[in-house]
Amino acid sequence: MRPKVTISKKFEFSASHRYWRDDWTEEKNNAAFGLCVSPYGHGHNYDLHVTVSGHIHPQTGMIINLSKLKEIVNEIVDQFDHKYLNLDTPWFKEVIPTTENIAVVLFDLIDEKLKPLSDIFLKHIRLYERSDLYADVWKD
Amino acid sequence: MRPKVTISKKFEFSASHRYWRDDWTEEKNNAAFGLCVSPYGHGHNYDLHVTVSGHIHPQTGMIINLSKLKEIVNEIVDQFDHKYLNLDTPWFKEVIPTTENIAVVLFDLIDEKLKPLSDIFLKHIRLYERSDLYADVWKD
Amino acid sequence: MRPKVTISKKFEFSASHRYWRDDWTEEKNNAAFGLCVSPYGHGHNYDLHVTVSGHIHPQTGMIINLSKLKEIVNEIVDQFDHKYLNLDTPWFKEVIPTTENIAVVLFDLIDEKLKPLSDIFLKHIRLYERSDLYADVWKD
Amino acid sequence: MRPKVTISKKFEFSASHRYWRDDWTEEKNNAAFGLCVSPYGHGHNYDLHVTVSGHIHPQTGMIINLSKLKEIVNEIVDQFDHKYLNLDTPWFKEVIPTTENIAVVLFDLIDEKLKPLSDIFLKHIRLYERSDLYADVWKD
Amino acid sequence: MRPKVTISKKFEFSASHRYWRDDWTEEKNNAAFGLCVSPYGHGHNYDLHVTVSGHIHPQTGMIINLSKLKEIVNEIVDQFDHKYLNLDTPWFKEVIPTTENIAVVLFDLIDEKLKPLSDIFLKHIRLYERSDLYADVWKD
Amino acid sequence: MRPKVTISKKFEFSASHRYWRDDWTEEKNNAAFGLCVSPYGHGHNYDLHVTVSGHIHPQTGMIINLSKLKEIVNEIVDQFDHKYLNLDTPWFKEVIPTTENIAVVLFDLIDEKLKPLSDIFLKHIRLYERSDLYADVWKD
Numbered sequence: 001m002r003p004k005v006t007i008s009k010k011f012e013f014s015a016s017h018r019y020w021r022d023d024w025t026e027e028k029n030n031a032a033f034g035l036c037v038s039p040y041g042h043g044h045n046y047d048l049h050v051t052v053s054g055h056i057h058p059q060t061g062m063i064i065n066l067s068k069l070k071e072i073v074n075e076i077v078d079q080f081d082h083k084y085l086n087l088d089t090p091w092f093k094e095v096i097p098t099t100e101n102i103a104v105v106l107f108d109l110i111d112e113k114l115k116p117l118s119d120i121f122l123k124h125i126r127l128y129e130r131s132d133l134y135a136d137v138w139k140d
Numbered sequence: 141m142r143p144k145v146t147i148s149k150k151f152e153f154s155a156s157h158r159y160w161r162d163d164w165t166e167e168k169n170n171a172a173f174g175l176c177v178s179p180y181g182h183g184h185n186y187d188l189h190v191t192v193s194g195h196i197h198p199q200t201g202m203i204i205n206l207s208k209l210k211e212i213v214n215e216i217v218d219q220f221d222h223k224y225l226n227l228d229t230p231w232f233k234e235v236i237p238t239t240e241n242i243a244v245v246l247f248d249l250i251d252e253k254l255k256p257l258s259d260i261f262l263k264h265i266r267l268y269e270r271s272d273l274y275a276d277v278w279k280d
Numbered sequence: 281m282r283p284k285v286t287i288s289k290k291f292e293f294s295a296s297h298r299y300w301r302d303d304w305t306e307e308k309n310n311a312a313f314g315l316c317v318s319p320y321g322h323g324h325n326y327d328l329h330v331t332v333s334g335h336i337h338p339q340t341g342m343i344i345n346l347s348k349l350k351e352i353v354n355e356i357v358d359q360f361d362h363k364y365l366n367l368d369t370p371w372f373k374e375v376i377p378t379t380e381n382i383a384v385v386l387f388d389l390i391d392e393k394l395k396p397l398s399d400i401f402l403k404h405i406r407l408y409e410r411s412d413l414y415a416d417v418w419k420d
Numbered sequence: 421m422r423p424k425v426t427i428s429k430k431f432e433f434s435a436s437h438r439y440w441r442d443d444w445t446e447e448k449n450n451a452a453f454g455l456c457v458s459p460y461g462h463g464h465n466y467d468l469h470v471t472v473s474g475h476i477h478p479q480t481g482m483i484i485n486l487s488k489l490k491e492i493v494n495e496i497v498d499q500f501d502h503k504y505l506n507l508d509t510p511w512f513k514e515v516i517p518t519t520e521n522i523a524v525v526l527f528d529l530i531d532e533k534l535k536p537l538s539d540i541f542l543k544h545i546r547l548y549e550r551s552d553l554y555a556d557v558w559k560d
Numbered sequence: 561m562r563p564k565v566t567i568s569k570k571f572e573f574s575a576s577h578r579y580w581r582d583d584w585t586e587e588k589n590n591a592a593f594g595l596c597v598s599p600y601g602h603g604h605n606y607d608l609h610v611t612v613s614g615h616i617h618p619q620t621g622m623i624i625n626l627s628k629l630k631e632i633v634n635e636i637v638d639q640f641d642h643k644y645l646n647l648d649t650p651w652f653k654e655v656i657p658t659t660e661n662i663a664v665v666l667f668d669l670i671d672e673k674l675k676p677l678s679d680i681f682l683k684h685i686r687l688y689e690r691s692d693l694y695a696d697v698w699k700d
Numbered sequence: 701m702r703p704k705v706t707i708s709k710k711f712e713f714s715a716s717h718r719y720w721r722d723d724w725t726e727e728k729n730n731a732a733f734g735l736c737v738s739p740y741g742h743g744h745n746y747d748l749h750v751t752v753s754g755h756i757h758p759q760t761g762m763i764i765n766l767s768k769l770k771e772i773v774n775e776i777v778d779q780f781d782h783k784y785l786n787l788d789t790p791w792f793k794e795v796i797p798t799t800e801n802i803a804v805v806l807f808d809l810i811d812e813k814l815k816p817l818s819d820i821f822l823k824h825i826r827l828y829e830r831s832d833l834y835a836d837v838w839k840d
Contacts, residue, residue, distance in 0.1 A: 003524060003527050003528075003531075003558060003559050004556075004557065004558055004559065004560065005523065005524060005556070005557050006555065006556045007520055007553075007554075007555050008553070008555070008556065009552060009553055010551070010552035010553070012410075014322050014324050014410075015322055015323060016296035016320070016321050016322050016323035016364070017323075019201075021199065032200055032205065033200075034207065035361065035362040036362065038362050038363060038368060039364075039368075040296070040320075040321065040363075040364030040366075040367045040368055041296050041320065041321065041323070041364055042294050042295055042323055042361075042362040042363060042364065043296035043297075043321070043322055043325075044294050044323050044324065044325050045323075045324050045325045045410050051556070056518075056520050056521060056524070058515075059441065060452055060453075060516060060518070061439075061515055061517070061518035061521045062516075062518050063520055065452065067454065081315065081322075082315040082316060082318050082322040083318060083320075083322060084296070084318070084319075084320030084321055084322065086320075087320045088318065088319075088320055095198075095201055096199075096200060096201030096202075097201070098196075098200070098201035098202050099147065100145055100196050100201060100202060100203055101196060101201045103145065104143060104145060104196070107143050108143075111143075130292075130294075130325050131150070132149060132150035133147075133148070133150070133206070134147075134148050135145060135146065135147050135148070136144075136145070136148065136191070137143045137144065137145050138143060138144055139143050139144065140144065152830075154742050154743060154744050155742055155743060156716035156740070156741055156742050156743030156784070157743075159481075161479065172480055172485065173480075174487065175781065175782040176782065178782045178783060178784070178788065179784075179788075180716070180740075180741065180783075180784030180786075180787045180788055181716050181740065181741065181743070181784055182714050182715055182716050182743055182781075182782040182783060183714060183715060183716035183717075183741070183742055183744050183745075184714050184743050184744065184745050185743075185744050185745045185830050221735065221742075222735040222736065222738050222742040223738060223740075223742060224716070224738070224739075224740030224741055224742065226740075227740045228738065228739075228740055235478075235481055236481030236482075237481070238476075238480070238481035238482050239427065240425055240427055240476050240481060240482060241476060241481045243425065244423060244425060244476070248423075270712075270714075270745050271430070272429060272430035273428070273429055273430070273486070274427075274428050275425060275427050275428070276424075276426045276428065276471070277423045277424065277425050278423060278424055279423050279424065280424065283804060283807050283808075283811075283837045283838060283839050284836075284837065284838055284839065284840065285800055285803065285804060285835060286835065286836045287799065287800055287833075287835050288833070288834050288835070288836065289832060289833055290831070290832035299621075301619065312620055312625065313620075314627065331836070336798075336800050336801060336804070338795075339721065339796075340732055340733075340796060340798070341719075341795055341796030341797070341798035341800060341801045342798050343800055345732065375618075375621055376619075376620060376621030376622075378616075378620070378621035378622050379567065380565055380567055380616050380622060381616060381621045383565065384563060384565060384616070387563050388563075391563075412569060412570035413567075413568070413569055413570070413626070414567075414568050415565060415566065415567050416564075416565070416566045416568065416611070417563045417564065417565050418563060418564055419563050419564065420564065432690075434602050434603060434604050434690075435602055435603060436576035436600070436601050436603035436644070437603075455641065455642040456642065458642045458643060458644070458648065459644075459648075460576070460600075460601065460643075460644030460647050461576055461600065461601065461603070461644055462574050462576050462603055462641075462643060462644065463574060463575060463576035463577075463602055463603000463605075464574050464603050464604065464605050465603075465604050465605045465690050501595065502595040502596065502598045503598060503600075504576070504598070504599075504600030504601055504602065506600075507600045508598065508599075508600055550572075550574075550605050581759065592760055593760075594767065655758075655761055656759075656760060656761030656762075657761070658756075658761035658762050659707065660705055660707055660761060660762060660763055661756060661761045663705065664705060664756070667703050668703075671703075691710070692709060693707075693708070693710070693766070694707075694708050695705060695706065695707050695708070696704075696705070696706045696751070697703045697704065697705050698703060698704055699703050699704065700704065
């Protein structure tokens with residue numbers, strides 16, 4: 001049995017966000033979200049690790065050409081970079097842009113873009129909000 | 141099928157330990173444990189990554205509120221921080237405080253504390269003794 | 281001649297900012313500030329290294345007690361953490377919150393707070409906007 | 421049910437490589453491999469994380485003695501360190517020394533060396549070509 | 561007296577090199593250069609930190625526009641990236657490409673490019689061959 | 701005028717220490733040293749950066765041969781590694797093993813060892829107790 005192999009690439013973006021629910025009182029917002037309620041948002045440098053799975057191509061030695069992977073993922077990451085996620089993007093109108101939710105949105109967006117590629121599939125992503133806080137998303 | 145999600149938080153503590161078995165000769169201790177036999181112990185900065193699994197709450201966007209997670213894990217980590225693990229804690233009287241054993245003890249302690257929380261479970265921990273040496277503990 | 285000694289402590293805060301001058305056209309803003317003009321700001325995790333100089337106290341072995349240093353610097357850092365620097369703080373009404381300007385403001389604030397302490401002076405600060413971009417501020 | 425445990429150790433080596441197929445035209449090589457076609461090769465600092473699985477020995481508290489693990493893995497790593505992988509080693513005559521292929525070769529070499537040890541098996545390796553590019557290899 | 565300020569940016573390149581003097585015997589080469597004599601060279605990921613000094617421009621808040629700095633330094637770094645320094649570049653025909661010598665060459669090249677810019681000067685560079693080995697170059 | 705050059709190498713050791721003065725009451729010790737008073741000590745992974753200055757040798761391209769530097773510094777570091785600094789070493793009988801004091805002791809020991817080498821001198825050391833706490837020692 002041959003071992004399994006994946007290749008992973010790190011991407012980066014800087015964004016700001018705010019945790020706030022209009023349908024909650026200020027007290028309830030403060031209790032749930034602490035400092036993250038500050039009105040104009042605050043920001044982070046996010047690191048995004050994207051792991052893809054597939055066969056190593058016998059001629060190129062690659063699961064996926066990194067230029068291809070970078071082209072696909074950067075097209076998505078550019079929509080998050082230097083943005084205020086609540087207002088500048090369409091994905092966080094209804095959901096709070098927590099690390100968990102941002103990661104799930106990114107997983108879905110990348111997964112959809114990679115699907116047309118034969119023999120490649122998105123195995124896993126990890127999103128770091130800081131080096132000490134991160135979400136993992138994957139499908140079994 | 142929705143993707144799986146986890147959230148992870150890093151904690152830190154500094155502790156010292158000694159590898160030594162009284163029921164072994166000095167020669168056997170030296171052979172098995174090398175420098176780690178030094179009589180007064182030696183120390184490390186440990187990094188502990190705690191990964192929890194569960195559903196993302198639709199209103200808060202969180203698997204677990206980080207203040208809650210920090211409260212729970214810090215209560216445990218405080219019992220290891222600035223301690224000589226062999227003498228200052230109850231867990232390493234019978235077992236050597238290797239990275240593997242410390243990690244298993246931490247997993248069990250955190251797992252027990254998280255159990256009462258509905259919909260959350262401890263997925264995985266990783267304990268770094270140094271950046272180049274670490275143990276992983278998890279349940280399938 | 282005795283060697284010189286300093287002690288340094290790292291602090292962290294997350295903030296968002298925007299580069300924009302109302303007295304410039306949009307074209308001129310774009311040319312000078314690129315992505316950083318986005319209207320609602322974007323964010324970063326900042327790392328702040330604070331270096332203080334002084335004599336090592338013969339009894340405590342310390343230049344400054346770290347609890348004291350943390351108390352002083354955190355009082356300042358708390359005014360930057362989880363803030364939109366342009367709107368939430370008083371220092372960037374007239375000046376653009378670039379890494380250079382934020383660092384100078386922080387240096388002045390910390391310097392002023394440390395002055396009353398006898399035998400201690402602020403030697404140097406380094407402010408990382410990202411791990412690959414940072415400003416240093418010091419007095420000779 | 422007892423939790424699963426693994427122990428991991430990081431190893432390092434510096435090597436150079438070239439991506440080039442003699443049976444392809446220069447244009448095709450350039451298109452597939454970009455900068456990596458440069459004739460004399462170029463180099464990297466590789467970080468190799470080796471994860472082994474097994475029971476924690478009740479007396480030593482260890483899955484494997486780290487001196488033993490280091491002896492075994494360094495014997496392999498020494499054949500990659502300070503080498504031009506295409507010319508100085510036997511493994512990349514037919515296959516391109518991409519991160520994926522180097523990782524698979526390393527996995528097989530370490531796996532073979534660890535097999536004679538009872539109760540230990542190679543769970544996983546991760547090979548970093550840079551901090552932002554890495555391959556994972558494992559068997560289920 | 562206003563504090564001094566600098567801004568620093570990290571750049572990266574991957575290159576390979578060999579330590580060898582044709583006018584020395586193999587024994588003498590081995591004694592001086594150890595593993596670094598391997599015939600086809602070996603490689604590293606280099607990190608280059610470039611620190612520039614000057615006045616903070618009152619309108620932009622910047623010592624130097626980072627796009628300008630990146631344009632200037634990348635033009636130089638591109639001549640080192642994915643190269644075998646001994647053969648692919650003109651600077652190491654007579655001198656051994658040690659960390660010290662590469663750093664001095666880089667300092668001179670960047671310094672010369674920055675000189676035409678008024679009010680800016682190159683304060684310092686640091687070149688990491690690995691995270692645990694680096695050279696610093698500066699002028700007083 | 702030629703630029704100045706230094707070469708720096710990182711070394712590592714793990715040690716434990718305790719902050720305690722027998723001539724003080726327990727209250728005074730607690731007030732000054734906090735958690736660091738714990739009776740059996742606690743530990744850290746220390747990183748020591750050693751920076752040496754001198755001319756680049758025209759034939760070897762080196763300020764100092766790294767094997768020579770490693771031999772000299774490791775002879776000293778080995779006396780700190782896996783030790784309880786208060787009891788296992790001679791330097792902290794009278795002085796508290798704070799980061800500042802350990803750094804000064806290391807500077808003096810390395811400085812003395814490097815003095816016999818012609819054309820080399822110890823420029824600077826930095827000692828990290830953690831990644832967020834470090835002391836610098838140097839002579840002008």
